[in-house]
Amino acid sequence: MRISLIIPVYEDAAALERNLPRGFDEVIVVDASRAEPVRPERLPAGTIVLRSAEADRATQMNAGAERAGGEGLLFLHADTVLPEGAAEAVRKALARPGVVGGGFRRRFDHSSHFLRWTCRLASWRSRTIGWFLGDQGIFARRETFEGLGGYSQLRAFEDLDLCRRMKRCGTLRCLDLVAVSSGRRFAGGAVRQTCRDVGMTIRYLLRGKRAFADTK
Numbered sequence: 001m002r003i004s005l006i007i008p009v010y011e012d013a014a015a016l017e018r019n020l021p022r023g024f025d026e027v028i029v030v031d032a033s034r035a036e037p038v039r040p041e042r043l044p045a046g047t048i049v050l051r052s053a054e055a056d057r058a059t060q061m062n063a064g065a066e067r068a069g070g071e072g073l074l075f076l077h078a079d080t081v082l083p084e085g086a087a088e089a090v091r092k093a094l095a096r097p098g099v100v101g102g103g104f105r106r107r108f109d110h111s112s113h114f115l116r117w118t119c120r121l122a123s124w125r126s127r128t129i130g131w132f133l134g135d136q137g138i139f140a141r142r143e144t145f146e147g148l149g150g151y152s153q154l155r156a157f158e159d160l161d162l163c164r165r166m167k168r169c170g171t172l173r174c175l176d177l178v179a180v181s182s183g184r185r186f187a188g189g190a191v192r193q194t195c196r197d198v199g200m201t202i203r204y205l206l207r208g209k210r211a212f213a214d215t216k
Helices: 013-019 057-067 086-096 113-129 142-147 157-168 190-211
Strands: 003-009 024-031 049-050 072-074 099-109 138-141 171-182
Touching: 003 013, 003 057, 003 086, 024 057, 024 099, 049 057, 057 072, 057 142, 057 157, 072 086, 072 142, 086 099, 086 138, 086 171, 099 113, 099 142, 099 157, 113 171, 138 142, 138 157, 142 157, 142 190
Parallel strands: 003 024, 003 072, 024 049, 099 171
Antiparallel strands: 072 138, 099 138
16 A cells, blocks of 8 residues: 655744655645745655645645545644654554554653643543544545545644544554654643643534634
C-alpha cells in the first residue's frame, strides 16, 4: 500500500524543513504562507509543493488529498515530528481488515508535567473511542476519506469531526509510536491553554459543526 503524506503549512517553512519525515511513498506540502513561503529547493527531491490561496487547514488538506496518489493518506502538522518507522506502521495498520484510519500517541516538546498527563489522557481517549486531533497525525484509508467527502469546512475541529465520521465506517487504530508536537502554543501557560482547549471542545460537542462552520 502506498502512503501519501500531506502537510498543510502556514508561515512555518522553517519547522517543515527541520521536521519533514522520510520513508513515505509521496510527500505533498500545501503552502498558504505569504511572509515565509516554502522553498521547494530546500526540501528533499520529489517533494510536491502546492500553493493554496486560503490559509485554512481543511481546504489545504483536501487539496493535498485530491493530488495524492496513495491508497493511504497521512495528514501531519508542519511542527510535529514523526517517530522512526511511522510510514511502515501506518501501512501495517491499514492492511488490517476493518481498519479505516487512526493516529499516533502524542507528547509535546515542553517540560510541563501537566502536559504529560494530558497526553496520557489523549492516548486513552484515542484507544477507547477513536478520537484523534491533528497534532497526533491522522491517517485514513483513501476510499474511506473520499467516501466521506474529506474534511468538513470548519474553522476548528475538522480533525475530530473527520474521526467521528470515520468511526461509522470501521475501526480507528491508535499506534504505539509517539509523535512529538511543538509546545509553543502553551507559552502563555499549559493549564490556561488547556482549559481554553477543553472549553472549545465542549462547545463543539454541544453545538456540533455549526459552532465552527466556515461561512466564507
